[in-house]
Every structure is written in structure tokens, then in C-alpha cells.
Amino acid sequence: MARLSLRKLFLFFLCLSAVLFLLISLQVVVELGQFERTVHKLPPRDLREAGQRHHSQGLSVLAGEKTSPGELRAQYPYIVWWSPLTGENGRLGECGTNKCFFTINRTFYSHPFTQAFLFYGTDFNIESLPLPRRVHHQWALFHEESPKNNYKLFHEPAISLFNHTATFSQHSHLPLTSQFLENLDVLTSQAHLVPLTQKNKLRKTLAPVAYIQSDCDTPSDRDTYVSELMKHIQVDSYGQCLHNRDLPPLLRDSTAMEEQAFYQILAQYKFILAFENAVCDDYITEKLWRPLKLGVVPVYYGAPNIWNWLPSNRSAVVVVPDEPPEKLAQYLKRLDENDLEYSTYLEWKLKREVSNLKLIKELKERPWGVQDLTQDNYLDVFECMVCNRVWENIDRRKEGLFPKTWQAERNHLTCPPPKTFDFVSVPSNQTSLQGIWTSSYEQSKKEAIALRRLAERNRNFTVAQYWKEVFPD
Numbered sequence: 001m002a003r004l005s006l007r008k009l010f011l012f013f014l015c016l017s018a019v020l021f022l023l024i025s026l027q028v029v030v031e032l033g034q035f036e037r038t039v040h041k042l043p044p045r046d047l048r049e050a051g052q053r054h055h056s057q058g059l060s061v062l063a064g065e066k067t068s069p070g071e072l073r074a075q076y077p078y079i080v081w082w083s084p085l086t087g088e089n090g091r092l093g094e095c096g097t098n099k100c101f102f103t104i105n106r107t108f109y110s111h112p113f114t115q116a117f118l119f120y121g122t123d124f125n126i127e128s129l130p131l132p133r134r135v136h137h138q139w140a141l142f143h144e145e146s147p148k149n150n151y152k153l154f155h156e157p158a159i160s161l162f163n164h165t166a167t168f169s170q171h172s173h174l175p176l177t178s179q180f181l182e183n184l185d186v187l188t189s190q191a192h193l194v195p196l197t198q199k200n201k202l203r204k205t206l207a208p209v210a211y212i213q214s215d216c217d218t219p220s221d222r223d224t225y226v227s228e229l230m231k232h233i234q235v236d237s238y239g240q241c242l243h244n245r246d247l248p249p250l251l252r253d254s255t256a257m258e259e260q261a262f263y264q265i266l267a268q269y270k271f272i273l274a275f276e277n278a279v280c281d282d283y284i285t286e287k288l289w290r291p292l293k294l295g296v297v298p299v300y301y302g303a304p305n306i307w308n309w310l311p312s313n314r315s316a317v318v319v320v321p322d323e324p325p326e327k328l329a330q331y332l333k334r335l336d337e338n339d340l341e342y343s344t345y346l347e348w349k350l351k352r353e354v355s356n357l358k359l360i361k362e363l364k365e366r367p368w369g370v371q372d373l374t375q376d377n378y379l380d381v382f383e384c385m386v387c388n389r390v391w392e393n394i395d396r397r398k399e400g401l402f403p404k405t406w407q408a409e410r411n412h413l414t415c416p417p418p419k420t421f422d423f424v425s426v427p428s429n430q431t432s433l434q435g436i437w438t439s440s441y442e443q444s445k446k447e448a449i450a451l452r453r454l455a456e457r458n459r460n461f462t463v464a465q466y467w468k469e470v471f472p473d
């Protein structure tokens with residue numbers, strides 16, 4: 001009897017202590033949770049658990065950090081620059097109240113904390129991709145360049161592999177359309193402006209039009225157009241393409257393009273040919289902004305939607321590609337001979353008046369700056385966009401909500417196929433455009449489809465497998 005009640009008593013105490021232990025540890029967990037919520041945002045449960053398992057690894061990775069040892073450093077999401085633009089091996093990035101660990105070290109591919117991969121478009125390489133792609137792996141593309149670089153990304157099957165984008169397109173998640181324009185003041189500045197009377201005097205020695213280009217074989221096929229134009233109006237061509245006039249020796253290397261002395265030469269002209277290397281909506285480079293800054297009228301060929309971005313509706317002569325260059329030449333000659341009409345293209349400059357509200361809004365609201373130390377640069381903003389979106393889903397999961405999804409769409413990176421100018425009558429296979437860029441465009445379409453198929457198979461693949469997918473026969 002005594003033995004039995006002693007055992008009961010023992011069991012009772014055992015239960016009691018178990019319950020007490022449970023209560024206490026629960027309290028600790030709750031408190032810890034509260035503490036952590038105020039100090040850090042908590043990663044989702046699987047991340048946290050993995051964090052305990054991988055704690056030592058996480059700590060060693062972040063050993064260089066100047067944070068206190070007590071901080072739960074291993075809990076930041078990892079973001080891997082898979083094709084990097086920056087050379088940093090590891091860095092804790094702060095994005096408002098969120099922090100993410102950025103690295104170019106590919107061994108983090110398999111780390112359980114890795115939430116996103118960043119790709120620099122020009123270096124995006126099918127030779128090795130972070131495959132298989134786990135459900136929580138977000139892909140983000142930074143590609144500010146023209147389709148001359150990595151054409152295959154400019155097709156829906158390829159671009160839609162990415163969750164987040166920063167491209168020249170105004171439709172991308174972080175539009176870089178105005179990346180070559182510092183601010184409105186440089187546009188309205190009259191620092192370089194040469195008065196029209198002076199320009200007219202200079203016409204004795206200078207052509208009305210200047211051209212400066214050293215990339216002579218481009219998807220836009222600009223040199224074909226310009227060489228035809230030159231048959232009908234005098235053009236001083238300083239670059240390697242269609243070269244007919246030399247720069248002073250000191251200005252001959254391409255790094256001199258932003259020198260004051262070079263600006264002074266260009267500012268003397270009435271027109272500058274601003275022809276982009278590719279024809280895509282929103283793809284606008286310094287070729288447009290430079291003459292506008294200098295007070296020279298740009299003759300623009302490139303983005304078909306350029307009217308969206310010009311400082312005023314009479315600030316550039318926009319090339320109509322269906323019309324023969326001869327017609328453009330006639331129009332430029334007329335302006336050259338008619339001061340009043342030419343001046344209407346500079347009225348916005350003389351009044352220092354930018355009337356395009358879209359352009360004003362874009363420059364005011366873009367979250368990054370150009371050559372401006374008081375503002376973030378667009379790469380930092382790109383990294384933080386991804387970091388913040390990763391955190392947004394961590395927070396949503398914590399609150400029991402479905403994670404959000406992001407998906408790049410076709411218009412985040414798109415260009416029409418290269419097109420031969422209508423006036424070109426030579427057999428099409430003789431122009432460089434037909435020979436190279438059209439077939440390159442067609443092949444890139446096949447590559448995009450192949451890339452999509454292989455990515456959906458979700459297994460690592462070899463270069464040979466890729467080409468077999470592109471050209472099945």
C-alpha cells in the first residue's frame with residue numbers, strides 16, 4: 001500500500017514538474033518571440049529551424065560583421081548575385097528596416113537561407129544557372145543595356161523566368177529609362193549654348209549636321225541610313241563610322257566624349273544625329289540627352305515612343321524610318337536656312353522650360369540618382385527592391401497570409417525584330433543588318449524557348465543539352 005502511494009506521489013510530482021517546465025519554456029519562447037519581433041523581423045519557421053542547424057556556418061560567414069555576437073545574424077535572408085556586377089564577396093545590406101546578406105559566393109546556392117538570385121543581364125550565362133530552382137527561389141534581372149547584349153532575354157519565354165526586373169523599360173519593376181540623364185537642370189542649362197548668329201557664321205567651315213559614332217554595325221542599322229542621308233546634306237562625321245572629319249588629336253580617344261573641349265566642338269553645330277544602336281520603346285541613351293544639354297537640335301532615331309520623353313514637343317527632329325533620308329535632308333536644309341523656324345526647336349531651351357510632365361515626374365520620383373552622391377545609385381535600389389520583397393513574403397507567412405508572387409512580363413524587356421529601312425533596295429543579304437542581326441534575332445527567339453523548357457525541367461543542364469534544345473536536328 002505504502003509503496004503504491006509513494007509511486008503515485010512520485011508520478012504526480014513528475015507530471016507537475018513536466019507541466020511547470022513546459023509552462024516556463026513556453027513563456028520563454030513567447031518572450032523570445034516578442035523580443036525578436038521588436039529587434040528583428042523573424043524569418044519563416046523553416047528558415048529559423050534551419051538557422052539553428054546551420055548556426056555555426058552562418059556565423060562564420062558573417063564573421064567580418066561588426067555586429068554584437070549575441071545578435072542572431074544567421075537569420076537574414078541570403079541573396080546571391082549569380083552573374084555579378086559587383087565584386088563583393090559578402091555584405092549585410094540595409095534596406096530601411098530590412099536587412100539581407102548579399103554575396104557573389106555561389107556555394108550559397110544550396111544554403112537554406114538563400115531566397116533570391118540576382119543576374120546582371122549582359123553576363124547572364126546559360127552555362128550554369130542556379131538549378132534546380134526551389135519554390136522559394138526568386139530570380140531578379142538587372143539589364144540596362146540594349147539588345148545588342150544577350151538578345152535571348154528579350155523574348156517572353158526568357159524574361160518571364162524572372163520575378164523582378166530593372167531594365168530600360170518603363171514597365172519593368174524598377175525602370176531605368178532615364179539612366180543617362182542627371183537632372184532637369186543639365187537640360188535647361190545654357191552653359192554650352194552657342195548663339196544662332198554664331199552658328200550661322202561657323203557654317204562657312206562646318207556642316208549643319210554632326211555625327212559621332214564608332215559602333216558601325218548595329219541592330220538599328222543606323223549607318224545605312226546615315227550614309228544615304230549624307231548624299232543629300234553635308235554631315236561632319238567624327239567617329240569611326242562614315243568618318244570624314246578629324247577631331248583634335250587630344251580628343252580622339254573614346255574616353256574624351258564627356259570633355260568640355262569636345263562639348264565645345266559639338267555645341268557649334270545646328271544638328272547632331274542621335275541614332276540609337278537598337279530600336280526599342282524606352283531605350284534612350286546619352287545620344288539624345290547630350291545635344292539637348294548643349295543646345296543643339298537632336299535628329300533622333302531610336303525609341304519609337306520617344307515623344308513620351310522629350311523635354312518639349314518641339315525639341316528634337318524625330319526620324320520617320322519609313323520615309324527616305326532625302327526627305328529628312330530637305331527638312332534639315334530648310335531649317336538651316338530659316339533662322340526663325342530653326343529657333344522654334346530651341347525655344348524650350350531659351351525659356352529654360354521643360355513642358356513634358358511625364359519626364360518631370362520621372363526625374364522627381366525615381367528612387368535613384370545619376371552622378372549624385374546625395375542619392376542612392378540604381379544598383380543599391382535594385383538590391384533593396386528584391387530584399388524588401390523577400391521580407392514582405394517572410395512577414396506575410398508569419399501572419400499566416402499567402403505569399404505574394406511577382407512575375408516579369410513581356411513588356412519588361414522587349415524590342416521589335418530588326419527591320420531594314422524601306423528605302424534600301426540592294427539585295428537584302430548584302431546589308432549587314434540582314435546578314436547578322438535578323439538571323440541573330442531569330443536564333444535568340446529559339447534560345448529563349450529552349451531556355452524556358454530546360455528551366456521548367458528544373459534540372460541543371462549542360463551547354464551541349466542547351467544547343468540540342470535550340471537546334472533539335
Ligand SMILES: *[C@@H]1O[C@H](CO)[C@@H](O)[C@H](O)[C@H]1NC(C)=O
Binds near residue numbers: 089105106107108
Ligand atoms: C564561399 O563560401 C564558402 C562557405 O560557404 C567558403 O568555404 C568559401 O571559401 C567561399 N568562397 C570564397 C571565394 O570566398
Ligand SMILES: *[C@@H]1O[C@H](CO)[C@@H](O)[C@H](O)[C@H]1NC(C)=O
Binds near residue numbers: 130131460461
Ligand atoms: C551545373 O553543372 C555544372 C557542370 O555541368 C557545374 O559546374 C555547376 O556547378 C552545376 N550547377 C549547379 C547549381 O549545381
Ligand SMILES: *[C@@H]1O[C@H](CO)[C@@H](O)[C@H](O)[C@H]1NC(C)=O
Binds near residue numbers: 355
Ligand atoms: C506642343 O505644346 C504646346 C504647349 O507646350 C501646345 O500648345 C501645342 O499644341 C503642342 N503641339 C503638339 C503638336 O502637340
Ligand SMILES: *[C@@H]1O[C@H](CO)[C@@H](O)[C@H](O)[C@H]1NC(C)=O
Binds near residue numbers: 161406407
Ligand atoms: C517567381 O517566379 C516563378 C516562376 O515564374 C514562380 O513559380 C514563383 O511563384 C515566383 N515567386 C514569387 C515569390 O513571386
Ligand SMILES: *[C@@H]1O[C@H](CO)[C@@H](O)[C@H](O)[C@H]1NC(C)=O
Binds near residue numbers: 427429430
Ligand atoms: C545574295 O543574294 C544573291 C541573289 O539573291 C546571290 O546571288 C548572292 O550569292 C547572295 N550573297 C550572299 C553573300 O549570300
